Amino acid sequence: MIFLLLPHFFYCQNSQLIKGKITDSLKSPLEFANILAIPEIDNQDIKFAITNNEGEYKLQLLKNYTYRITVSYLGYKSQTLTLTTDSSNIIKNFILLENPNQLQEITLNYTPPVSVKKDTIIYKVDAFATGKERKLREVLKKLPGLEVDREGNVRVQGKKVTKVLVENKSFFTGNSKLAVNNIPADAVDKVEILDNYNEVAMLKGLQDSEDMAMNIKLKEDKKKFIFGDLEVGSGYKKRYLIHPNLFYYSPKTNVNLIGDFNNQGIKSFTLRDYLEFEGGFGKLINNTKSYFGLFKSDFAQYLNNQDFVRNTNKFGALSIRQSLNTSTDINGYIISSYAKTETRENTLNTYQTTITPFTEDRTVTNNLNNNFTIGKITLDYNPSYKEDFAYNVFVKATTNSNDGIIHTINPSQTNRINIVTDATSLNIKQNISYSRKLSKKHTATLEATYNFYNDKPLTEWITNQQILQGLIPLEDDTIYAITQNKTSKAHNFSAIAKDYWVLSNFNHIYTSIGLNTAFSNFYSKDAQLLSNGNVNNFNTNGFGNDFNYNLVNTFIGLEYKFQIGITTFKPMLYYHFYNWTTKNFEDKTNNNKALLLPQFTTKIEFSNSGKINFRYALNTRFPYINQLASNYVLNSFNTVFRGDNTLENQRYHTVSLSYYKFSLFKNININASMRYNKKIEHLKPVTELDGINQYTTNILFNRPEENWALTGHFSKKIKRIKYSFKSSFNYNDFYQIVNNNRTLNIAKNISNTLSAETFFKKFPNIEIGYTKDFSDYRSQSRISKFENDSFFTFLEYSFLNDFNLKADYRFDTYKNKSAQTKSVFDIANVSLFYQKEDSPWGFEVNATNIFDIKFKQQNTFNNFIISDSKTFILPRIIMFKIAYKL
Known part of the structure; x- marks a missing residue:
């Protein structure tokens, strides 16, 4: 901490504050006016500030230096003065006069570092970059108001960037991670932040959009040029890395190629990227069925896994955009990945039965092979501002296999089960959207989507002991081999037509009519393969499904949007008529229901x-x-599930409240949010538990359950140091029904993080933080408490002009308070990069998991099991890399 504060103290002792107010001739404050301080000495930093809504500004200048101060505002005459700083602070106010001919008389020989309009912020990159940055992410971290996390997600004024454009065109899928981690820093001229972004310009102000886009403007010599870099590396125990990035840009054609081949456990495509491809987390969470369907899929679970014992990745992505004419673009991408992975996890599962709680010691090892290919082609036709048409087709094909071993030790038995799985999946989605401005007051949109998927998992459990005794009809044998074939197939179609009627600037009426259909089939067959070659088919004992489910939802909607002062209200009513049929073999049922679903936003x-x-x-x-x-x-080696075709829909209330405040003048960023869910009627698993064996079905449960999620983030930058505090609280009460006993369980989690991060140019930059987590799980028979204390630090230091050092360290103390156990582990990584100025060659030495830590530890909780898990990770890796920049 002393190291952190010494440069800060030195900076404060050698700086002078100049502040004041900028107004027009009528003394009205000018918000977003630019103040630029250019030092006479070339090797000093340019300082700048932007006025707040009161017209106030602050500049922190070095003492005993001469600066040329320029104040500018669009539509007003700029003012310039020369100022030499001393030991005392200065108050300097400016009055700007209107310049009606400014657009014809602009002769300023500089571009302001930051320009701010209502929904747009434009950053001039050269004003902030030193020239030593390698990737776009390193530039973005130096722009005021922008934050980039270590995965490459970007936030501006507390809001997440959901779309990335290059020269006003989508970069790959628009996901920020691929852009900020791969676009070379020296190709970027300006960064534009576009708030309330809408891809269809005529719909801005009609459709509610909290999206934020980032548009990258390239330097003139990069607008028709091939650029990029190639990185290769080799390390101890045959570690390797090959990472090419090639980009070609011209006014009509863009080609982007990204590759990544490594056995370091680095994933170029994660679950977050996948969710972004499917519309983004913010949009999916409003459609919970789509979100949970994606999140729980086998493909998503593979992507979410970040900890491995061994891992090899082969990743390639190609994106092409071609302008056919001024109004028509065609673009597409293809992403392909192959991963060979070994994972290992040891878990203590405490079963929360009401009579005799017990613990299972389970170790799971998986050897996985995962292949996927994702492709998309989009045609955009935009002949005028009044008309917009888009068509796209999306294809995803996956092939996954696993050879895993489960070793379980529990009061009933000690067993070893070999699990072999082989799964293929195909998903094809087509979407058409059309928007047209019918008149000054009316705008119409039509959107239709067809989605087809076909999943075929094949699973085999092999063991020398019987499993699920009494739940599956096994015949005695020396080796028990149980096979399962499943197929899930669906055709989904949805369409919605909407009219936007603008009564006035502050009164809108929106009407919509739509249709959602789903025609799906689920097939399953479970059997035992006997040693004598015979097959023991479980279908005669109530197993096996050939189930068809058709759901048709027609709806109409009415929305009224009006504004009073600074507040916008929008009450909404949607009337849905549902009709669904189920058929399992010859058993068929028909159902229908009408529901009125209100919504309200402010x-x-x-x-x-x-x-x-x-x-x-x-x-x-x-x-x-x-x-x-x-x-x-x-469902697994210890779970049998049975559905119920009489189940109907769930109903639940959702309330969310969010607040954010950002002040560049005060360098403050505040984000707070609350989300509350109350289930009225919902599906509840009912479990019969015999040891670790489970028989589960669902019922429609009408006892309310609640979930609260509160999050807050406060940060303030003082001089060159940003201080941050993050806090979250989660509360969930839910009923469990196990062995005909119904109990109310409560789960709580509190997490607080305090950190400080420096932004020096000549001194090392360091971030230091501390996180405290509390978890509390309560059932009728047991209280379980866990705590985790985590200290972390990140270091980055550029020295001797050509060297860049990066290091991170994390120390965790994990406590299971109920079991009176404690574990400590720390993990560290470091890299040293060298590149001589103006040389295309760069060299790097890096080491990950320096202390060769074997595992991470965490806890989870479900309906009746508390899990205390150790997840094993990759060993220490030392690599030498060579980079070449085109």
Whole structure:
């Protein structure tokens, strides 16, 4: 901490504050005016500031230096003065006069570092970059108001960037990670931040959009040029890395190629990237059925796994955009990945039964092979501002296999089960959207989507002991081999037509009519392969499904949007008529239901940098097909599940409230949010537990359950140091029904993080933080408490002109308070990069997991099991890399 504060103390002792107010001739404050301080000595930094809504500004200048101070504002005559700083602070006010001919008389020989309009912020990169930055992410971290996390996600004024453009065109899928981690820093001229972004310009102000886009403007010599870099590396125990990035840009053609081949456990494509491809987390969470369907899929679970014992990745991505003419673009991408992975996890599962709680010691080892290919082609036709048409087709094909071993030690038995899986999946999605401005007051949109998927997992469990005794009809044998074939197939179609009627600037009426259909089939077959070659088919004992589920949802909607002062209100009513049929073999049922679902949103906009958003919705969700399939099916080596075709829809309330405030003048960023869910009628698992063996089905449960999630983030930058505090609180109460006993469980989690980060140019930059986590799980028979203390630090230091040092360290103390156990582990990584100025060659030595830590530890909780898990990770890796920049 002393190291952190010494440069800060030195800086404060050698700086002088100049502040004041900028107004027009009528003494009205000018918000977003630019103040630029250019030092006479070339090797000193340019300083700048932007006025707040009161016209106030602050500049921190070095003592005993001469600066040329320039104040400018669009439509007003600029003012320039020369100022030599001394030991005392200065108050300097400016009055700017209007310049009606400014657009014809601009002769300024500089571009302001930051230009701010209502929904747009433009950064001039050269004003902040030193020239030593390698990737776009390193530039973005130096821009005021921008934050880039270590995965490459970007936030501006507390809001996440959801779309990345290059020269006003989407970069790959628009995901920020691929852009900021791969675009070379020296190719970027300007960075534009576009708030309330809408891809269809005529719909801005009509559709509610909290999206924020980032548009990268390239330097003139990069607008028709091939650029990029190639990185290769080799390390101890045959470690390797090959990472090419090639980009070609011209006014009509863009080609981007990214590759990544390594056995270091580095994933170039993660679950977050996948969710972004599917529309983004913010959009998916409003459609919970789509979100949870994606999140729980086998493909998503593979992507979410970040800890490995061994891992080899081969990743390639190609994106092409071609302008056919001024109004038509065609673009597409293809992403392919192959990963060979070994994972290992040891878990103590405490079963929370009401009579005799017990613990299972389970070790799971998996050897996985995962292949996927994702492709998309989009045609955009935009002949004028009044008309927009887009068509796209998306294809995803996956092939996954696993050869895993489960070793379980529990009061009933000690067993070793070999699990072999082989799964293929195909998903094809087509979407058409059309928007047209019919008149000054009316705008119409039509959107239609067709989605087809076909999943075929094949699973085999092999053991020398019987499993699931009494739940599956096994015949005696020396080796027990149980096979399962499953197929899930669906055709989904949705369409919605909407009219936007603008009564006045502050009164809008929106009407919509739509249709959602789903035609799906679920097939399952479970059997035992006997040593004598015979097959023991479980279908005669209630197993096996050939289940069809058709759901048709027609709806109409009415929305009224009106504004009073700084507050916008939008009450909404949607009337849905549902019709669904189920059929398992010859058993067929028909059902229908009508529901009125209200929604309400409110937005209070104090300024561009301060807002409150409130949203309420009454939601419904129909069961998935596997929850309805009415015959037994094996879910795992210790679980049998049976659906119920009489289940109907769930209903639940959702309330969210968010607040954010950002002040460049005060260098403050505040984000706070609350999300509350109350389940009215919902599906509840009912479990019969015998040791670790489980028989589970679902019922429609009408006892309310609640979930609260509160998060907050406060940061303030003082001089060159940013101080941050993050806090989160989660509360969840839920019922469990186990062995005919119903109990109310409560889960709580509190996490607080305090950190400080420096932004020096000549001194090392360091971030130091501390996180404290509390977890509390309460059931009728047991209270379990866990704590985790985590200290972390990150270091980055550029020295001797050509060297760059990066290091990170994390120390964790994990406590299971209930079991009176404690574990300590720390992990560290370091890299040293060298590149001589103006040389295309760079060299790097890096080491990961320096202390060769074997595992991470965490806890989880479900309906009746508390899990204390150790996840094993990659060993120490030392690499030498060579980079070449085109």
